[in-house]
Amino acid sequence: MKKILSAIAQFFKGEGWRNYRKTLRYALYVIIHPFDGFWDLTHEKRGSMAAAHTIVILTVLTHIWDRRFTSFMLNNTQWSKFSIVMNILGILVPLAIWVVANWGITTLFDGKGRMREIYMGTAYALTPYPLIGLPMIIVSNLVTKEEGVFYTYFNVFALIWAGFLILCAVLMIHDYSLLGGVAAVIFSIVGMAVIMFIVLLFFSLISDAIMYVVSIYKEIVFRL
Amino acid sequence: MKTTYKRLLALFLLLSLLLSSVSTAFADDDDWYTYTYSYWGDEMASPNAYAVTNNIYLQDLDSELGGFSNAQGIFTIDDLVFVCDTNNNRIVELVRREGKYELVRVIYTVAVSTLVADQMKFGDAVDNTLFAPTDIFVKHIDDDIREKLYPESKYIGTPYEFPDTPATPAADTEKKDDAQSADTPADAQTPDDGAATTSSEEDGETGETGETGETGETGETGENGENGENGETTPPAPKPSERKDNVIKQELDRQYDIFIADSQHNRVIHCDYNLNVVNVIKDPKDETLGPNYIFIPIKLVNDNAHRTYVQAQGVVNGFMEFNKDGVFTAYVGAAKVVLGFFTKLWRKLQTREQRKRSEQYVPTEYNNLSLDSRGFIYATISALDDQDIYAGIATPIRKLNSMGSDILIRNGAQFPMGDVKWNNIQATASGSSKFVDVIAFENDTYCCLDKTRGKIFAYDFQGNMLYAFGNIGYSKGRFSNVTAMDNLDEETILVLDGMRGSITEFSMTDYGKMINEALLQYKQGYYDKSAEIWKTILQYNGNFELAYVGIGRALLRKGEYKEAMKYFKSAHDSENYSKAFRYYREKVVEKYIVYFIIALAVLIIVPKIVRKVRKLRKEIREA
Numbered sequence: 001m002k003k004i005l006s007a008i009a010q011f012f013k014g015e016g017w018r019n020y021r022k023t024l025r026y027a028l029y030v031i032i033h034p035f036d037g038f039w040d041l042t043h044e045k046r047g048s049m050a051a052a053h054t055i056v057i058l059t060v061l062t063h064i065w066d067r068r069f070t071s072f073m074l075n076n077t078q079w080s081k082f083s084i085v086m087n088i089l090g091i092l093v094p095l096a097i098w099v100v101a102n103w104g105i106t107t108l109f110d111g112k113g114r115m116r117e118i119y120m121g122t123a124y125a126l127t128p129y130p131l132i133g134l135p136m137i138i139v140s141n142l143v144t145k146e147e148g149v150f151y152t153y154f155n156v157f158a159l160i161w162a163g164f165l166i167l168c169a170v171l172m173i174h175d176y177s178l179l180g181g182v183a184a185v186i187f188s189i190v191g192m193a194v195i196m197f198i199v200l201l202f203f204s205l206i207s208d209a210i211m212y213v214v215s216i217y218k219e220i221v222f223r224l
Numbered sequence: 225m226k227t228t229y230k231r232l233l234a235l236f237l238l239l240s241l242l243l244s245s246v247s248t249a250f251a252d253d254d255d256w257y258t259y260t261y262s263y264w265g266d267e268m269a270s271p272n273a274y275a276v277t278n279n280i281y282l283q284d285l286d287s288e289l290g291g292f293s294n295a296q297g298i299f300t301i302d303d304l305v306f307v308c309d310t311n312n313n314r315i316v317e318l319v320r321r322e323g324k325y326e327l328v329r330v331i332y333t334v335a336v337s338t339l340v341a342d343q344m345k346f347g348d349a350v351d352n353t354l355f356a357p358t359d360i361f362v363k364h365i366d367d368d369i370r371e372k373l374y375p376e377s378k379y380i381g382t383p384y385e386f387p388d389t390p391a392t393p394a395a396d397t398e399k400k401d402d403a404q405s406a407d408t409p410a411d412a413q414t415p416d417d418g419a420a421t422t423s424s425e426e427d428g429e430t431g432e433t434g435e436t437g438e439t440g441e442t443g444e445t446g447e448n449g450e451n452g453e454n455g456e457t458t459p460p461a462p463k464p465s466e467r468k469d470n471v472i473k474q475e476l477d478r479q480y481d482i483f484i485a486d487s488q489h490n491r492v493i494h495c496d497y498n499l500n501v502v503n504v505i506k507d508p509k510d511e512t513l514g515p516n517y518i519f520i521p522i523k524l525v526n527d528n529a530h531r532t533y534v535q536a537q538g539v540v541n542g543f544m545e546f547n548k549d550g551v552f553t554a555y556v557g558a559a560k561v562v563l564g565f566f567t568k569l570w571r572k573l574q575t576r577e578q579r580k581r582s583e584q585y586v587p588t589e590y591n592n593l594s595l596d597s598r599g600f601i602y603a604t605i606s607a608l609d610d611q612d613i614y615a616g617i618a619t620p621i622r623k624l625n626s627m628g629s630d631i632l633i634r635n636g637a638q639f640p641m642g643d644v645k646w647n648n649i650q651a652t653a654s655g656s657s658k659f660v661d662v663i664a665f666e667n668d669t670y671c672c673l674d675k676t677r678g679k680i681f682a683y684d685f686q687g688n689m690l691y692a693f694g695n696i697g698y699s700k701g702r703f704s705n706v707t708a709m710d711n712l713d714e715e716t717i718l719v720l721d722g723m724r725g726s727i728t729e730f731s732m733t734d735y736g737k738m739i740n741e742a743l744l745q746y747k748q749g750y751y752d753k754s755a756e757i758w759k760t761i762l763q764y765n766g767n768f769e770l771a772y773v774g775i776g777r778a779l780l781r782k783g784e785y786k787e788a789m790k791y792f793k794s795a796h797d798s799e800n801y802s803k804a805f806r807y808y809r810e811k812v813v814e815k816y817i818v819y820f821i822i823a824l825a826v827l828i829i830v831p832k833i834v835r836k837v838r839k840l841r842k843e844i845r846e847a
Contacts, residue, residue: 073798073805078264142809145802 023048027055027127034125034165038172041124042117049116052123058130060091066133071140074148094192098122101191102170106184111174121169125162132158257701258693260768263637263796265644268767273682273691273736274717276701278325278729282309282316285327289471292316292725297359297523298718300710301480304328305718307727308357308485315357315484319474320712328476332468334484334499336384343504346489350384352501353467355488359523359708365481365496373530373548374502470499483532485521492521492534494550505532508544508552525595533593533601540587542628543601557628559587559605559619592708596664600625604659604672613641613656620659621672621683636688637769637796642674642681643692657681661708663717667744671709671717678703680719680730684743688770691736694719701728714740735764742774751778769795780804785811 011017026046030037041047064087067077099122103115113121132154140151170188171181258270283291290312297308305318305325315331336344336352344350480497492505508519520537527533530548533556542558571579593603601624612618616639623632638644642657657674664670668685679694695702707722715732732740738761745754755778758771765771776791777800785808792801 072793073802144806144809145798 020048020050022046023051024054027051027124030124031127031131031161031165034168035172038121038124038165038169041121041169042113042173047120047124049120052120055123055127055130056092056095059126060088062130062133062137063087063091065137069137069141070151071143071148073145074140074151095122097192097195098188101195102184102188105187105191106170106174109180109184109187111176111184113173117173118169121173122166125165125169128158128161128165132161257695258691260691260765260770261638261644261689262767263769265638267645269765270691270767271735271764272693272733273739274680274693274730275733276728277716277731278323278727279700280318280325280727280729281725282307285318285325286473289316289327289330292720292722294707294722295720295725296707296722297357297485298708298710298720298727299360299362300712300718301362301364302478303712304362304476304478305710305712305727306360306362306482307720308360310356310358310487310722313354313356314468315354315360319476327473329473330471331499332470334493334495334501336501338382338384340501340504341384343506344384344501346491350386351489352384352386353489354484354486354493356486357484358487358521359485361483361525362480363483363526365479367479370481370496481526483524483526485524485534487520487522487537490519490521492524492532492546492550494532503550505534505546505550508546510552512541512555513539523592525593525601527595527601528599535590535593538589540589542587543590543593543603543624555628557590557601557603557622557624557630559590559622561587592659592661594661594663594710596623596668596670597666600631600664602662602664602670604662606658606660606675608656610646610656616641620657621662621670632687633685634687636683636686638689640672640681640683640687640689642672642679643677646676660706661710663709663711665711665714665740667714667740667747669740669743671711673706673709673719675706678706678721680709680717684770685747688773690739690770701730703728735761738764742771746774746777751781754778769797773797773800776800776804780807783807 023046026037026041030041030047064084067075067082067087099115099119102118102122103113105111106113106118136151136154136158139154140148143151167181167185170176170184171178174181174184176184258272258274259267260270262268281291282289292307292309293311295307296310297306299306303320305320307316307318309316313332317328317331318325319328320326332354333352334354336350341350344352476497478497481502482493482495482497482499484493484495486493490506493501494503494505495501505521506519521534522537523535525533531553532546532550533543534546535543539555540558542555544552545554545556547553588605588607590603591606593601595601603622603624605618605620605622608618608620613620618641619630619632619639620642621632621640622630625631632640634640642659646654646656655676657672657679658676659672660675661673662670669682669690671680671682673680674694677694678696679692681692682690684690693701694706696704698704703719703721703724705721705723707720709717709719711717712729715737717730719728719730720726721728738757742754742757742761745751745757755775758774758778761768761771762775772791772795776788776795776797779785779788779791780800780803785804788804789801789808792798792804
């Protein structure tokens with residue numbers, strides 16, 4: 001027991017923890033100074049994967065809490081059809097596809113970033129969403145429906161901010177010009193669509209193939 | 225050991241199979257007879273608000289008359305029921321006495337005086353028969369008003385003498401034979417009759433028969449049985465009319481004015497209760513109507529200012545308004561053209577030439593109208609795009625003020641559009657609800673009749689759905705092809721089934737009465753009383769969201785904001801919830817503001833004092 005406690009204490013005193021805190025705090029710098037921030041994030045190693053994971057987890061939690069705890073007036077969730085898994089995947093899957101698609105596109109178009117860096121940059125760019133979203137959940141429970149426009153405005157603002165940050169992240173990580181960055185983002189979105197299409201096609205083909213085998217098996221069983 | 229397992233397994237499987245089949249059978253079984261929609265648009269079972277209390281067939285009242293054939297219109301006033309038996313060219317009048325219906329008379333012809341003989345001309349000859357009457361409107365009128373309105377008093381003209389025998393006796397008999405043969409069932413199916421809908425040659429022919437048919441001869445009841453047969457086969461178009469004597473079973477003394485949409489004679493007949501013609505509305509003159517325009521009145525009402533509103537076939541500019549003398553004055557309430565977003569965009573991109581050549585977007589035609597007690601017109605439109613209805617762009621029900629603008633309140637979770645979800649695989653019919661009739665009650669609730677599924681939808685004055693009932697089918701309270709309905713009193717509805725030739729009488733159950741009572745109490749300002757009734761209604765039907773809102777409102781008035789919020793939340797009523805929440809917040813802030821200020825003060829002042837004290841100490845120590 002003592003060992004474990006001392007290990008925990010050691011961990012919080014250690015270099016890793018200090019580094020984690022530093023890199024997480026760096027997210028706040030990034031969102032205000034996006035160009036500097038994203039350049040230093042990867043080139044100066046001022047970000048960490050642990051911090052990136054934290055931000056992604058916070059984003060997912062914010063999304064779920066937003067559905068769960070936002071005031072009834074501003075929250076049109078049909079609970080009988082609510083699925084927490086779908087809500088989690090609704091954030092994580094697009095994020096994963098985005099990272100893959102962006103990596104694929106930028107590899108072809110002379111991008112400097114690695115997949116790990118793209119993930120980190122995107123995760124840091126998501127910071128405004130939990131940063132504004134979480135307080136807004138509390139605010140939503142203090143306002144009437146008419147005052148609720150502020151809640152909507154702030155959330156939309158957070159999304160626009162995050163979108164802008166993602167663009168900056170792409171620009172800086174891959175060392176693109178503005179035009180190239182915008183093009184990379186657009187092509188990445190197209191790439192996401194293509195990936196989703198192929199995945200769907202793949203699954204439908206697989207299920208068809210399985211059905212084919214199953215029906216042959218059934219036929220044989222009936223004949224025997 | 226193994227076998228027991230297997231047996232148990234088999235038993236389990238069998239049980240599950242049986243249970244599942246039972247449960248699916250239950251789900252497959254016709255949807256609930258009466259239901260409401262939840263906030264999310266799901267059907268929720270409801271107790272019956274109306275129950276079938278009578279089923280009236282004309283054959284049962286008088287076997288000699290045969291059944292209704294494609295009856296299109298029904299109208300009730302006081303205890304009388306008028307039914308337009310369209311394909312039999314007659315109007316049947318019934319009276320309700322102690323819950324039973326008795327035949328009063330059957331109207332084939334109206335009485336024409338010399339004063340209006342000219343107006344009653346159809347073709348070249350005066351024709352006093354009815355030809356495919358589609359609607360009738362009856363209203364109370366006093367002698368005084370009548371005198372004021374029609375000083376020349378056309379009511380007491382000398383009766384018009386019909387030319388007795390215009391041709392030689394031999395020709396006469398020949399023609400009589402014609403007339404009789406036209407009545408036999410074999411002849412009834414000739415293509416001649418089939419094409420009678422609009423062709424003008426046909427009209428000429430009917431004018432002839434009207435001329436030659438003698439009242440005495442054709443009044444014989446020999447053909448009536450054959451008419452009955454026709455009623456069962458429902459021919460697609462009415463037979464040419466012919467002069468028959470009215471069948472009068474009971475003499476009633478009433479002060480009414482009657483308006484009949486005599487559709488295939490292209491006129492609206494205005495007569496008194498004894499069928500003396502006062503006026504005829506025909507040949508409306510307006511530049512919007514082409515030179516070849518044929519006036520075919522389908523539905524009509526006459527308001528308190530004695531204006532007649534007519535829905536004529538093919539007229540898309542709204543209802544035609546006629547003044548008391550039968551002169552066309554204006555169109556009222558043209559339904560505005562509904563264009564989808566992409567259609568609009570496409571038309572923006574087109575050149576003027578292309579736009580001209582592409583399809584013309586004309587307003588949709590109304591198909592029925594009725595008056596409420598305050599003189600507003602409730603109108604229905606059925607020729608609407610399903611997608612537009614689903615999107616809430618199209619308005620199948622409208623309430624028109626005297627300016628002709630739509631003033632229907634649509635505050636419900638769903639628009640008043642009948643069925644909300646219609647892509648149900650199990651459904652007997654597909655597509656959106658198509659309303660063919662609407663009736664408004666004294667308390668501003670209204671019922672709409674849906675032809676697609678033979679349903680009746682009731683809405684309150686705010687546009688909240690109260691309940692829907694009915695269906696397609698053969699059992700009690702289900703229909704084949706509903707055509708019209710009217711309310712005998714505030715709690716009795718008569719629904720006319722044109723294909724089956726039946727009138728179904730629905731009477732309100734206690735549950736329905738309670739809803740009306742609760743709405744009434746609320747409207748009169750007795751919120752507590754209304755909440756009490758809503759609470760009882762909830763015991764009958766816990767799915768009824770309107771009841772939660774009703775209770776919530778009463779609580780809101782009482783100042784029990786927190787409770788009110790709970791009820792509004794149950795009904796997904798965010799508007800009212802917000803209202804309650806504002807007051808609740810006010811109350812909470814008022815209650816705790818003192819503590820809040822004290823806390824704030826403490827937070828600000830205490831550190832300052834502490835700092836000062838420290839400073840002082842330091843100074844003292846240093847000193």
